[in-house]
Amino acid sequence: MKKIAYIINHTTFFSSHILPHALKARSIGYDVRLFCGKYSSKSMNNHGLNLIKKNKIKTCIFNFNSTSYNFFKEIFIFIKLLKKIKTFNPDLIHIATPKGQIYGGLIAKILNIKSLVIFISGMGYLFSNKLSFFEKRIRDLFIFFQKIIFKHKNKIILVENNEDLVYFKKKFKIKKKEIALINGSGVDLKIFNKIKNRQKNKIVLFSGRILEEKGIYEFVKASKILKKKYPDWQFVAAGATDYLKPSRISKEFLNKNNKNIKFVNYKSNIIDLLKKTSIVCLPSYREGLPKTLCEAAACGLPIVTNDVAGCRNAIIPKKTGELCIPKDVNSLVEKLEFFIANPKLRIIYGDNGIKLAKKKFNVVKITNKILLIYKRLIYETK
Numbered sequence: 517m518k519k520i521a522y523i524i525n526h527t528t529f530f531s532s533h534i535l536p537h538a539l540k541a542r543s544i545g546y547d548v549r550l551f552c553g554k555y556s557s558k559s560m561n562n563h564g565l566n567l568i569k570k571n572k573i574k575t576c577i578f579n580f581n582s583t584s585y586n587f588f589k590e591i592f593i594f595i596k597l598l599k600k601i602k603t604f605n606p607d608l609i610h611i612a613t614p615k616g617q618i619y620g621g622l623i624a625k626i627l628n629i630k631s632l633v634i635f636i637s638g639m640g641y642l643f644s645n646k647l648s649f650f651e652k653r654i655r656d657l658f659i660f661f662q663k664i665i666f667k668h669k670n671k672i673i674l675v676e677n678n679e680d681l682v683y684f685k686k687k688f689k690i691k692k693k694e695i696a697l698i699n700g701s702g703v704d705l706k707i708f709n710k711i712k713n714r715q716k717n718k719i720v721l722f723s724g725r726i727l728e729e730k731g732i733y734e735f736v737k738a739s740k741i742l743k744k745k746y747p748d749w750q751f752v753a754a755g756a757t758d759y760l761k762p763s764r765i766s767k768e769f770l771n772k773n774n775k776n777i778k779f780v781n782y783k784s785n786i787i788d789l790l791k792k793t794s795i796v797c798l799p800s801y802r803e804g805l806p807k808t809l810c811e812a813a814a815c816g817l818p819i820v821t822n823d824v825a826g827c828r829n830a831i832i833p834k835k836t837g838e839l840c841i842p843k844d845v846n847s848l849v850e851k852l853e854f855f856i857a858n859p860k861l862r863i864i865y866g867d868n869g870i871k872l873a874k875k876k877f878n879v880v881k882i883t884n885k886i887l888l889i890y891k892r893l894i895y896e897t898k
Contacts, residue, residue, distance in 0.1 A: 518894055519547045521606035523597075523620030525582050525613035526555050527564035527575070532807065533637060533701040534612065536879050537886045539571060544887070548573065549604055551597060553580040553615060557725070557756040563784035576600050581760060582615055585654065598623050607894050612637055614658060621665030631893035632671040633886075636680055637701075638804035638826060644729040645763055645801070663688060672889050674698050676805035679825035696889065700805035700830075702879025707787055708814035710870055715859045717794035720852060722753040723786060723808040724798055726770075726779070728763035730755070731799030731822065731843075738799075738848040739777045746856055754789055756782040790815050794862060795855045799840065799848055803827050809837075810877040813869035818862045820851045836869040 520541055524530045530538075530550055538548045550573050555561030568575055580593045601609070601623050611620030612635035624632045647655065666673070666688045673695045675681050681697050684690050711717075720739070724730045732753065739751035757770060757779060770779055783789055786808075790796075796812035796819050803826025810830055812819055819837030821827040831837030838854060841847040855862050 517545060517547045518608070519549070519604060519606040520890065521601055521604055521609045521620075522548065522550045522552075523601075523609060523611045523623070524550065524552045524616040525580075526553055526561065527568055527577070528555065528557065528560040529564075529613055529637075531564035531567040534610070534635075535567060535571065535573070536702060536704070537883050538573060540883045540887055541890060546890070549606075550575040551578070551600060551620075552576075553578050553582075556581055556761070557759040557782065559758055559782040560756050563782070580615060580619075582613065594619055594622075598626065602627055607631060608633065608890060610635065617665065618658065618661045621668070622661065624668060625664065630670055631890075632665075632668045633674065633889060633893070634665070634671060635674045636684070636804060637676065639680070639802055643802065666690065670893055672696055672893060674886070674889075676700055677803075677826050677829040680804065696885075698882055698885060699876040700810050700882065701807055702882035703807070703810045703814045703873060703877045704879050705814055705874065705877075708790075708811045708873075710816045711791050711793075714794060714816060714866055715863055717792055718748055719750045719752055719793045720795045720797055720856070721789065721793040722751075722797050723755060723789075723812070724800065724806070725755045725759045725761075726753060726757045726765050727759060727761055728765070729801045731801065732765055734799045734843060734845050734848050735797060736773050736777055737845045738852060740773075741845070741849050742852060742856065743776045745853075749856060751777045752780060752789070752793075753777055754780045754783045754786065786811065787815075790817065793817055795820060795852065797821070797848075797852060798827065799842070800824065800827055801842060803830075805829055810873060813837075814873035814877060816863075816866035816870045818855050818865035818869070820848065820855065832868065832872060836865055836872050 542548045578593050578597055597619055608631035609620050609624045609629050610633040611617045671694055675697055722735045726732050796817045798806055798809055798821045802824050805826050809819055813836055819831050822842045823839040824842050833839050838851040840851045
């Protein structure tokens, strides 16, 4: 039995982005195991852990998270993780998220693990926000480790948009056969499908972690403007407010703005909220391929998002969604009002989104592509 080790920052990302692939791998005979750090959001972690336990994924949790920079503590944790991976002795390591990428990539090199899959789900905080001097040095160190990890001889780097494809090929001189473009992590079309009464719903939904780089400030400002003109419309932000990142929003900000916008925290079953929604909005500064927008398309909901890497790849402009200027509140207001004032266009855009989701975002297709990559790396490459 061939073994696959998944090394990820936390359980939440694994359960939302990797779990279907791991379950399929296990069903065809692979021995799979998850190695991850502590949660960055307690509300998200509970759901992630429940899914992992429900599906009986063997899991080892370590005391690291995405925002910890204690060098001596990280070295100690890395050694513990290294020993656990050595004992498991995987044939392939699948890594994702920044620390999972660094730790897993270095361990693959030290232990001479035959095969490595590197999933780039987005460029993250270090590439989306204004950084302090210290944070810039952390980014430089991260890129330094990437250069080491990307030298693995039997690897595939998975990216989710063309901009990242070009960036990694050029920056790290990656060969064409060593990198693959996938359309996100996939959407379960049995769960996310055409919503009834879309035309009657009057909710604009922001779905994502409540962080600066997700565009929450712009969404709140746009909501205030539109609420005055369309008082019968609701503006809802569904996402973790307790996420441990420097860019998370303060409680004071949440309390100050809860009159015009409803914050509902993380929703483990987002489909229930999508069924009441009319427009989905994500004015993010940069993404890999936002799963929330793929799910919105599958449900037949029109999308407003930023004209940036990842976000623009999740829609067909003028057909399934509208693109706005990044960090421009007026542009965001204009695009949201376009849908609010045109219920018939919302349906046309939404129906186009369903077709797009079936063509590009079906989790079955994406899982099969990833399983073929596993097979190629483990069995077909010397």
